[in-house]
Amino acid sequence: MCGISGLYSTSNSPDTRILERMNDCLNYRGPDESGYFCDGLVGLAHRRLSIVGLDTGRQPIFNEDETISVIFNGEIYNYPELRNNLEPRHTFETDTDTEVLVHLYEEHGLSFVKYLRGMFAFAIWDTDKDRLLLARDRMGIKPLLLADDGDTIAFASELPALLESSIDHGGLDQRAISEYFAFGQIPAPRTIFNNVRKLEPGELVIIDDGDRTHEKFYTPSIERREPSFEDAVDTLRNRIDDAIERRLMSDVPLGAFLSGGIDSSIIVGTMAELIDEQVRTFTVGFDQSLFDESWAAREVADFHNTDHTKFTVTPDDVRDTIPTVLDRLGEPFADPSLIPTYIVSRETSQNVKVALSGDGADELFAGYSKYRGEYYSKYYRSLPKSLRANLITPAINGLEASRSGHRGELVRKAQKFIRGDEETVSDRHFEWNRICSEDTVQTLTTGSPVVAGEERMRDEHRDHVTTLPENRRDDMSRILAVDTRFGLPNQILQKTDLASMYNSLEVRVPFLDQAVVEYALSLPSEYKITRTEQKRVLKRAFEDRLPDSILERNKQGFDMPIGEWFKNELAGEFRDTITGMDTKLFNPREVLDVRDEHVDGNHEHSKFLWSAYVFARWHNRMVDAGVLSSSS
DSSP: OEEEEEEEESSSOOOHHHHHHHHHTTGGGOBSEEEEEEETTEEEEEEEOOOSSTTTOOSSEEOTTSSEEEEEEEEETTHHHHHHHHTTTOOOOSSSSHHHHHHHHHHHGGGGGGGOOEEEEEEEEETTTTEEEEEEOTTOOSOOEEEEOSSEEEEESSHHHHHTSSSOOOSBOHHHHHHHHHHSSOOTTOOSBTTEEEOOTTEEEEEETTEEEEEEOOOOOOOOOOOOHHHHHHHHHHHHHHHHHHTTOOSSOEEEEOOSSHHHHHHHHHHHHHOSSOOEEEEEEESSGGGOOHHHHHHHHHHTTOEEEEEEEOHHHHHHHHHHHHTTOSSOOOOTTHHHHHHHHHHHTTTOSEEEOOTTHHHHHTOSHHHHHHHHHHHHTTSOHHHIIIIIHHHHHTSOOOSSSHHHHHHHHHHHHHHTOOSSHHHHHHHHHOSOOTTTGGGBSSOOHHHHHHHHHHHHHHHHHTTSOGGGOSHHHHHHHHIIIIIIIIIIHHHHHHHHHTTTOEEEOGGGOHHHHHHHHHSOGGGTBOSSOBSHHHHHHTGGGSOHHHHHSOOOOSOOOHHHHHHTTTHHHHHHHHHTOOOSSBOHHHHHHHHHHHHHTSSOOHHHHHHHHHHHHHHHHHHHTTSSOTTO
16 A cells, blocks of 8 residues: 655656655655656656565566556555466566556556456556556545646645645635535545546546546446345355455455444454454444444454454544544545544554455445435335424424433434435435534535535436446435445545555455445345345345344444534534634634534534534644635
8 A cells, every 4th residue: 555646747847846745745655665756747756555565566666668657556456367367478577466557558558447456546657658547446445636737737645745736726616615514525526626636436547648538447337136135145255255355465464443343243254264363353442332332343353263452532532633633634524433443543553554444335235324214214204294394303303412322312313314304315315414404504605515415416316326227226226326436435435545544554445346346236225124124135144254243233333422522522622723714614603603502402413513623623724834825
C-alpha cells in the first residue's frame, strides 16, 4: 500500500520542488521508501509501504527498455497468474505485483485494466506515445484525485497533496457543500473544491498529447440467476473463501479487524481455516455499553483461538485523537466512526502491517437497520396517510430521542423510520441516509441539502438500476445496488482508507472481490432479508464458523456516542469551533441553537452536529493556512 502523486503539463517540465512537497504530504501512506521520476512534461512521485517484494519493489517500476513507467497504490491479487502468462514474452526484474502492470499494458494496451483483480490506484506514463493513464479500481477501494487548470494536471492519493501543487483549487463547490450536509461526505466525482475531482470507481483517465478522456472500464456484470437457496449458499461460500485466501498473500505480518459482528467473524473464521498459525485479531470497545460490542469479539476470538487484542475508547481518547485525524483531512468527512477506526488502526499497526476487514457485506447482504426499515415500510405506508401524518408521526416525534440509553435509541430509530414515509424508492433511500432532519436543514443559507441530496440519490437510482437484471429490480435490490456502488466508496471505504493509511496500515476487503459482489447482487432479496432475519444467505454459508451467539445477535453499528459527548465532555470544544468560523455559509448562532435543542432532548441531532463541527474545524484550518480567504 502506498501513496502516489504526479504532475503533467502541456508546456513545462515539472517543478521537482513542488513534486517533493506533494510527496511529503503522503509520508504516512508509505514510510518505507520514496521514489521520483521525471520525463519531459511528466513527473511521478511515490511513497511505499512495503508489503510484497520487500527488497525489489521501489517505484516507479519500468518495462525492459524503460519506455513505460508506473507508480501504484494497492494490491493485485491475481498477479501470480498474470505474471505466469506474461513471463514467456517479458523480462521481470522484481518480485512485486506492480511490475505486472507495465508488461500487461505493453501486451494489451488500454484494455489491460480489465485483467486486474484487486484494489488499486495507479499512474502509467508511456514515453513513446506521450500518454499518461490514471485509474481507480472497480469498487473504489483506493482513492485517486485529479486537479486540472487546463494547462497542468496534478494527481494524488489525497487532496492535501494537490493543494501543494501550483494549480488553483477554484474555490468552494457550493453543490459539494450541500451534498456534504446531506450525506456527511462529498460523493465522487466532486470534491470540496471546484477544480479538483475524484476518480470514480472503475474509471480510467487517458491524457494523450494534452487531450483528456474519461472512460468507465467497469460496471458490475450482474447476470440473471435463479439458483436454489442451497446452491446460493454453496456458491457464495466458495467465492468468499477464494477471495479471503487471495488476500492472505503478504511478506509482512498480517491480522484482522474483529468487531464481533457477522462479517468480521466470517473473515476471522475463514482465516483460521486457511492458515496454520494463530490468527491475530484486533477490536475496539467503548465505555458506554450501548456502543460496545467487544464482548462479542472476545467470543469469536475464543471460538477460533485467535491472538486477540482489545482497545477501549474513552471520551479522553476522542478529544486527544480529534486534532490528529480531522486536521489531516483535505475536505470535510463526517462519519464519526472515522475516530474509533483510526484508533483501532493505530493500535493494530503496532503489531501488523496488513489487516483484513469485513467492509462491504452489509451493503451486499442487507445488514443495516435501514434495510429492515425499507422491508417494513410497505406495511407502514399501507396505513391511511391521515393516520400517519396526524397521529403516528407527531406522537413519535414528540418522544425524547438520545443515544445515552436503549429507550432513547429506540426512539431515535423510530423517528428515522417514519422519515421514510415516501412513495418512491429513491426518496425513501435518501431519507434513510440523510444526516439532517427537517428541523436542521435551514442552517445552510447556500441551498437546502435536502434538494441536493434528493437529486443525487435519484440520479444514482437511475444509473444503477440499469446494471440489475429485470428480475432483480425490486426496491430492496435497487437500494443495495446503489449503496454498493455509491455509499461504499464515498463513505465506508474512504473512512477505512483514511484511518488505516494515516497509520501506515494496509486494509484488505475480501467481500468486495468482483466475483463476490456480482454474485451477491444477482441473488433474490428474500435470500438476504426476511421478516425475522438479515444476511440470511451469508449466515447459512458460514454458520459452522460462527458461534451461535453471533449468528443470533442483531447488527450493531461501529459508532461512538459523539452526540452525548457534545452535551458534556466536548461541549466547550464544539462551541469554540463553531463560533470561531468566519463564513457566509451558515450562521454559527443557528448551529448553537440546534445544539441547545439536542441537549434539551427535544430532537436527536448527533449527525448534523458532528458534520457542522467537522466542517467548521476544516474551514478554520483552511483559512488559517491561507487556502481559503476569510468569510469564504
